[in-house]
Amino acid sequence: MTGDHADGSAESPTNGGGQPDRRALLLSGSLGMGHDVMAQACAHSLALRGFSTRTLDSLRMMGGRAGSAGEGVFRGMLAVPGLYDAVHFSQMRPGGGLSKAIEAASSRFLVPKLRMELRDQSVELLVSIFATGAAAASRVKSEHSRMVTAVFCTDVCVHRLWVHENTDLYLVTSNTAARFVRRFHPEARIAVVPTPVRQPFYDPPTQETAREALEIPADARCVLLMSGSWGLGPLVEGARALAEAGVWVLAVAGRNVSLAGRLRELANTHPQVVPFGFTDRIPELMAASDLVVTSSGDTCSEARVIGRDLLLLDVVPGHGRDNLQLELDRGRADVTSADAASLRRSVLAALDRTKPPSVRVVGTPEAWEQAFDGALSQVELANGW
CATH class of the missing domain: 3.40.50.2000 (Glycogen Phosphorylase B;)
Structure with a gap:
């Protein structure tokens, strides 16, 4: 069980009640629940590997007015037929001018907050499960030479905001997604993993x-x-x-x-x-x-x-x-x-x-854990589970 904090963060228990051997920070985002579900899955799997984790909401980290504006803009685009399609396919996927402006604007708010978090408690692993979090993580990477930065995106067409040169590892859930990452980062280290299920x-x-x-x-x-x-x-x-x-x-x-x-x-x-x-x-x-x-x-x-x-x-x-x-x-x-x-x-x-089958399990928890361990091994963080 994790504890929620006033800033939107959640923290996993330490090992044996003492100081954890390893620390990870997860950057999620409160647009829907999908990002938080994936953050919970990563936190659970990292805990099995001896990590203590904190989860922060990228939107809430931007502050009340800026964070609310981000969600409001997204909801507003969804409310106008065709508008979000136009923005996504013409700007977000290819990395157009609007995409770059969103990245720069969000990073102005996020980067100082992220620097403070990492100054107060350094981490071995920073996992972004929200696109603007990935952009901020890329900007602070050079200040923490021992910190591994990872991005976990479950979208099939990974758009430009997710992909940054300073990212050490990408986790995606399809081969198509891996190809979209390499559109912008041809040398990227990528792991294709199953979608984790609670x-x-x-x-x-x-x-x-x-x-x-x-x-x-x-x-x-x-x-x-x-x-x-x-x-x-x-x-x-x-x-x-x-x-x-x-x-x-x-x-x-x-x-x-x-x-x-x-x-x-x-x-x-x-x-x-x-x-x-x-x-x-x-x-x-x-x-x-x-x-x-x-x-x-x-x-x-x-x-x-x-x-x-x-x-x-x-x-x-x-x-x-x-x-x-x-x-x-x-x-x-x-x-x-x-x-x-x-x-x-x-x-x-x-x-x-169609009639529902009595049993038809697609994938197992073990399949996710094995794939997650394989992903961490690419950046020398795996130690079994």
């Missing part, structure tokens, strides 16, 4: 047990409907259309409070909709479902571990469209438009042709 997804309840706990009929058609911690897309309209077609819908709003309220209102008139806000019961909800309907992201790996096919909502522009294509290539996934009529038709067709 332990509860490897030990879910049976479908029968999960449905009994959720009071869902054993013979019902049931889907899990969610779209990241922001609840992107018309989830209320989709849940209504599916419920009216006779499908039970486990509808998760994530941290979107407004969406959670609207789902609760819908459930009052459509009892086949079972609403949730932010919840740690996702393994149970996946186990109860026949199909997982979601946007591209870490949820896809979690569903595959539990053994559920995916129907992907095309609602995340920019890097989300890149990642959606990768998930389709990985298999056991289809894509749908997010309007209610298209979603209803796609879900009913998917339910007709």
Whole structure:
């Protein structure tokens, strides 16, 4: 268990209650939950190798007004159809002028804070799991000759903000991502690793047990409907259309409070909709479902571990469209438009042709640990686990 700090940091326990042998600093970012989930996975694996870790939020490190502005700009771009696609594909991926301006502006805030953190407590390893964190880490690397800098990016098309000459190691989750890193850093040292999945997804309840706990009929058609911690897309309209077609819908709003309220209102008139806000019961909800309907992201790996096919909502522009294509290539996934009529038709067709397997584990915790150890060995930091 880690302790949260007022500055958005989290710290892992020291070894045996004393001073740790090794220290690592992780730079995450609070846009959605994906970055934090990956930071937690890295912190756990580093702890197995004798590291004490701190995790800092790159956005919160920028300060209240600057950090809020960063999230506000991103949300604003998502709200304008086509805008984030234009910025991502014309600026972020090739490293255009706007990309360079974002890097310079964020580093003005982040670099002094990062210098202070490293002055107060030096580290052996600095892992950036957020693009602006990677840019700041590159700028302080030369001041800490013994510090190894690493970047962990789960996007398939690693854009320019992630890649910097002073990075010692890149961790990516596909061969395509490795090629995008080398677009900007041809000599880069890269490790292709599985997407880490949290332990509860490897030990879910049976479908029968999960449905009994959720009071869902054993013979019902049931889907899990969610779209990241922001609840992107018309989830209320989709849940209504599916419920009216006779499908039970486990509808998760994530941290979107407004969406959670609207789902609760819908459930009052459509009892086949079972609403949730932010919840740690996702393994149970996946186990109860026949199909997982979601946007591209870490949820896809979690569903595959539990053994559920995916129907992907095309609602995340920019890097989300890149990642959606990768998930389709990985298999056991289809894509749908997010309007209610298209979603209803796609879900009913998917339910007709797929039945959840009793067991279909894709990857294991050991596979991640072995790959992570191999990555650390490239920079002479591995010591077994």
